[in-house]
Amino acid sequence: xxxxxxxxxxxxxxxxxxxxxxxxxxxxxxxxxxxxxxxxxxxxxxxxxxxxxxxxxxxxxxxxxxxxxxxxxxxxxxxxxxxxxxxxxxxxxxxxxxxxxxxxxxxxxxxxxxxxxxxxxxxxxxxxxxxxxxxxxxxxxxxxxxxxxxxxxxxxxxxxxxxxxxxxxxxxxxxxxxxxxxxxxxxxxxxxxxxxxxxxxxxxxxxxxxxxxxxxxxxxxxxxxxxxxxxxxxxxxxxxxxxxxxxxxxxxxxxxxxxxxxx
Amino acid sequence: xxxxxxxxxxxxxxxxxxxxxxxxxxxxxxxxxxxxxxxxxxxxxxxxxxxxxxxxxxxxxxxxxxxxxxxxxxxxxxxxxxxxxxxxxxxxxxxxxxxxxxxxxxxxxxxxxxxxxxxxxxxxxxxxxxxxxxxxxxxxxxxxxxxxxxxxxxxxxxxxxxxxxxxxxxxxxxxxxxxxxxxxxxxxxxxxxxxxxxxxxxxxxxxxxxxxxxxxxxxxxxxxxxxxxxxxxxxxxxxxxxxxxxxxxxxxxxxxxxxxxxxxxxxxxxxxxxxxxxxxxxxxxxxxxxxxxxxx
Amino acid sequence: xxxxxxxxxxxxxxxxxxxxxxxxxxxxxxxxxxxxxxxxxxxxxxxxxxxxxxxxxxxxxxxxxxxxxxxxxxxxxxxxxxxxxxxxxxxxxxxxxxxxxxxxxxxxxxxxxxxxxxxxxxxxxxxxxxxxxxxxxxxxxxxxxxxxxxxxxxxxxxxxxxxxxxxxxxxxxxxxxxxxxxxxxxxxxxxxxxxxxxxxxxxxxxxxxxxxxxxxxxxxxxxxxxxxxxxxxxxxxxxxxxxxxxxxxxxxxxxxxxxxxxxxxxxxxxxxxxxxxxxxxxxxxxxxxxxxxxxxxxxxxxxxxxxxxxxxxxxxxxxxxxxxxxxxxxxxxxxxxxxxxxxxxxxxxxxxxxxxxxxxxxxxxxxx
Numbered sequence: 001x002x003x004x005x006x007x008x009x010x011x012x013x014x015x016x017x018x019x020x021x022x023x024x025x026x027x028x029x030x031x032x033x034x035x036x037x038x039x040x041x042x043x044x045x046x047x048x049x050x051x052x053x054x055x056x057x058x059x060x061x062x063x064x065x066x067x068x069x070x071x072x073x074x075x076x077x078x079x080x081x082x083x084x085x086x087x088x089x090x091x092x093x094x095x096x097x098x099x100x101x102x103x104x105x106x107x108x109x110x111x112x113x114x115x116x117x118x119x120x121x122x123x124x125x126x127x128x129x130x131x132x133x134x135x136x137x138x139x140x141x142x143x144x145x146x147x148x149x150x151x152x153x154x155x156x157x158x159x160x161x162x163x164x165x166x167x168x169x170x171x172x173x174x175x176x177x178x179x180x181x182x183x184x185x186x187x188x189x190x191x192x193x194x195x196x197x198x199x200x201x202x203x204x205x206x207x208x209x210x211x212x213x214x215x216x217x218x219x220x221x222x223x224x225x226x227x228x229x230x231x232x233x234x235x236x237x238x239x240x241x242x243x244x245x246x247x248x249x250x251x252x253x254x255x256x257x258x259x260x261x262x263x
Numbered sequence: 264x265x266x267x268x269x270x271x272x273x274x275x276x277x278x279x280x281x282x283x284x285x286x287x288x289x290x291x292x293x294x295x296x297x298x299x300x301x302x303x304x305x306x307x308x309x310x311x312x313x314x315x316x317x318x319x320x321x322x323x324x325x326x327x328x329x330x331x332x333x334x335x336x337x338x339x340x341x342x343x344x345x346x347x348x349x350x351x352x353x354x355x356x357x358x359x360x361x362x363x364x365x366x367x368x369x370x371x372x373x374x375x376x377x378x379x380x381x382x383x384x385x386x387x388x389x390x391x392x393x394x395x396x397x398x399x400x401x402x403x404x405x406x407x408x409x410x411x412x413x414x415x416x417x418x419x420x421x422x423x424x425x426x427x428x429x430x431x432x433x434x435x436x437x438x439x440x441x442x443x444x445x446x447x448x449x450x451x452x453x454x455x456x457x458x459x460x461x462x463x464x465x466x467x468x469x470x471x472x473x474x475x476x477x478x479x480x481x482x483x484x485x486x487x488x489x490x491x492x493x494x495x496x497x498x499x500x501x502x503x504x505x506x507x508x509x510x511x512x513x514x515x516x517x518x519x520x521x522x523x524x525x526x527x528x529x530x531x532x533x534x535x536x537x538x539x540x541x542x543x544x545x546x547x548x549x550x551x552x553x554x555x556x557x558x559x
Numbered sequence: 560x561x562x563x564x565x566x567x568x569x570x571x572x573x574x575x576x577x578x579x580x581x582x583x584x585x586x587x588x589x590x591x592x593x594x595x596x597x598x599x600x601x602x603x604x605x606x607x608x609x610x611x612x613x614x615x616x617x618x619x620x621x622x623x624x625x626x627x628x629x630x631x632x633x634x635x636x637x638x639x640x641x642x643x644x645x646x647x648x649x650x651x652x653x654x655x656x657x658x659x660x661x662x663x664x665x666x667x668x669x670x671x672x673x674x675x676x677x678x679x680x681x682x683x684x685x686x687x688x689x690x691x692x693x694x695x696x697x698x699x700x701x702x703x704x705x706x707x708x709x710x711x712x713x714x715x716x717x718x719x720x721x722x723x724x725x726x727x728x729x730x731x732x733x734x735x736x737x738x739x740x741x742x743x744x745x746x747x748x749x750x751x752x753x754x755x756x757x758x759x760x761x762x763x764x765x766x767x768x769x770x771x772x773x774x775x776x777x778x779x780x781x782x783x784x785x786x787x788x789x790x791x792x793x794x795x796x797x798x799x800x801x802x803x804x805x806x807x808x809x810x811x812x813x814x815x816x817x818x819x820x821x822x823x824x825x826x827x828x829x830x831x832x833x834x835x836x837x838x839x840x841x842x843x844x845x846x847x848x849x850x851x852x853x854x855x856x857x858x859x860x861x862x863x864x865x866x867x868x869x870x871x872x873x874x875x876x877x878x879x880x881x882x883x884x885x886x887x888x889x890x891x892x893x894x895x896x897x898x899x900x901x902x903x904x905x906x907x908x909x910x911x912x913x914x915x916x917x918x919x920x921x922x923x924x925x926x927x
Contacts, residue, residue, distance in 0.1 A: 015362040023385040026396030086292045113498020124303035163649035169636040171663035185653040200387045223391040246387045
């Protein structure tokens with residue numbers, strides 16, 4: 001950008017630093033308290049230990065919730081990958097009002113407040129007599145991350161030269177062969193990064209899940225319940241692990257976005 | 264070279280296979296979004312026109328829910344207050360987010376990549392944990408008060424930071440900050456470097472270049488960031504519940520309670536529809552700004 | 560001149576419109592087996608559309624495309640025995656050169672050893688031996704272009720469609736590739752359909768040129784035919800510099816036709832049965848004579864068409880020089896003459912008054 005006077009740059013850095021504290025402060029607190037104990041509102045500085053992490057492995061409730069979260073995440077990602085790709089191809093193949101409308105519908109859950117998406121699904125499940133369960137959660141998450149996968153795949157598809165598919169057909173390949181040999185390899189990185197991002201979003205999804213969840217549930221639900229009752233020390237350990245996991249995950253996702261096309 | 268015949272399937276059976284596969288794919292493709300997005304929304308809208316009597320949902324069309332919203336003196340003020348609060352959130356996030364985005368845009372190479380990551384990753388961090396952590400930070404026994412007391416800046420712990428609307432606004436701002444930083448950053452990045460060079464070449468000072476060139480061109484990013492945070496704040500019902508206490512009652516909480524204890528789904532749906540209208544207005548209005556006349 | 564005669568592909572009464580917008584009208588074209596045909600026209604003339612119709616990438620609105628007499632208009636792209644070299648090459652970025660070239664064989668189930676063998680031969684044909692394991696992004700534009708060519712050739716198509724493939728190359732490389740393509744086509748005797756907007760390129764490479772203008776074919780013929788005997792003013796102006804003189808048809812004398820122009824009366828040899836020879840007197844026409852066909856300064860007495868002129872301008876353009884002259888008899892006629900340049904100087908200078916002449920065989924009549 002334009003060269004700025006020192007004062008202004010210093011000011012910007014100061015504000016950025018402040019924002020950094022705002023964003024990471026709460027998280028550092030959680031990490032901190034996963035290693036140190038708090039007794040009667042006094043920090044025990046000599047209590048550094050991994051005992052909280054150890055306790056975590058014994059907490060069945062948490063571990064079950066974690067497992068559910070992974071299952072939901074995996075399912076939502078799988079479903080949104082398949083449908084997102086199908087829909088992106090549909091849109092790319094032909095311009096039509098139907099496709100434009102369809103695209104709008106796909107984007108809705110992402111654009112609207114999650115509470116609306118959640119409520120509409122809640123009502124839908126009630127009308128169709130579907131019990132709330134992990135399945136309804138999966139549906140809620142899929143609908144939410146679909147837009148992300150769709151957008152990512154479509155962008156990549158549009159960036160690929162149209163003549164690649166034409167060239168493949170021209171050389172005698174069937175549509176299926178064209179998809180497998182030519183299109184899919186070039187979409188691979190986009191699919192992977194979309195999958196990782198979608199998984200991360202699903203992992204942390206709270207608002208929609210709250211509305212469509214049954215009795216078995218995901219980690220955010222468990223945390224939400226614990227909020228009222230009070231946290232046990234192993235929660236901070238879990239939080240720290242989750243933070244580490246999310247960081248790694250997002251770094252991974254961005255690697256795939258950064259990576260140049262095969263050679 | 265002599266012409267060689269093709270090896271492969273005959274055209275007829277390949278064509279048949281292709282046709283049925285196509286229909287299947289079309290059906291599937293349309294199925295998911297329509298079934299799980301459009302239909303629920305339609306039902307949701309429909310629900311807002313039903314009403315509740317003796318704990319039962321009566322499925323007859325009526326507008327009494329909407330009438331109640333306007334007639335009953337509780338709801339409109341809360342709605343207005345919530346909108347103002349979310350507007351406040353939008354303003355705070357943009358005001359704090361713009362300098363950060365600007366700083367990021369002015370960096371180069373590795374540093375830019377890393378720092379952008381630093382400010383965007385919090386988006387993926389646990390939502391509940393953030394709220395909880397902020398709550399514990401702001402509470403009377405919280406970290407902030409402890410530090411301020413230890414530093415001797417205050418005698419009594421500050422109580423106005425928690426369990427009220429201000430707390431909701433602060434918490435939401437912290438959570439939604441990255442949503443403002445990102446669009447502004449993207450908009451700044453899009454500004455072609457040679458325009459800035461031209462501005463300098465024509466003699467503009469840094470401030471003038473900023474005011475007359477950068478700011479207008481980054482307006483899109485500001486609009487997107489503001490509307491995004493506004494919409495997300497508006498629909499949030501968890502944060503107010505966790506840090507709002509008794510006085511921090513937002514519209515989202517009212518809606519949520521209709522689906523919980525109050526058990527008035529039709530009314531809740533009507534309130535949500537009203538909220539949705541505001542959201543749509545914001546989105547459309549943003550769309551107008553985001554596509555200014557001078558851009559192709 | 561002995562040339563290809565058997566018709567391979569025919570476009571019959573083909574029309575193509577996008578909605579209400581017509582892009583091709585009344586297209587009738589017969590492509591002969593083994594020939595190098597160029598479709599030539601400015602952008603928007605519909606030349607690429609013809610190529611895309613033949614390749615199957617677009618559907619025609621009305622008409623038929625006949626291969627060996629059978630209508631293939633509804634045949635999908637991957638069933639047509641043609642292969643295309645795309646304008647942007649369309650090489651698969653995630654496959655090596657060998658992968659790209661062998662693709663057409665792979666999707667047909669040809670065995671791996673045979674693919675390897677044929678790929679090697681194909682690469683040798685385009686002089687890219689040793690490049691098999693490289694990726695397209697590692698190649699120069701010219702090399703990528705040859706890979707695209709090898710990829711299209713390997714499947715033994717009956718017709719190769721080339722969509723302005725030399726457009727992205729610099730001038731020297733273009734000329735090399737033009738010569739290369741011409742030689743290659745002669746050697747393998749596959750029919751080539753080459754689309755371009757560059758008239759010089761068309762003239763250099765083609766056995767026959769199909770000239771297009773706003774969706775219609777205006778002339779099909781050998782390079783000499785379109786150059787020396789254009790059927791319309793458009794074609795006359797399309798190739799190289801040309802002189803067009805406003806004229807009115809006058810009397811006939813066998814195959815010779817007299818024309819009256821503001822600069823005087825001239826005579827031109829015509830072809831038996833052509834409009835120029837058969838249409839009645841009094842019709843407006845244009846007399847066309849190529850700049851290099853005009854003799855300057857004491858032209859031979861055998862040249863029947865003569866005109867007194869003053870030299871207005873002399874431009875040195877390297878191997879040739881352009882001399883602009885104006886008729887002395889108060890008519891607005893100006894002509895361009897092209898002479899081989901001389902290091903020692905031209906035989907005339909600006910302001911010289913002299914005589915020019917040209918033979919009746921070296922000019923041509925085009926009806927207005």
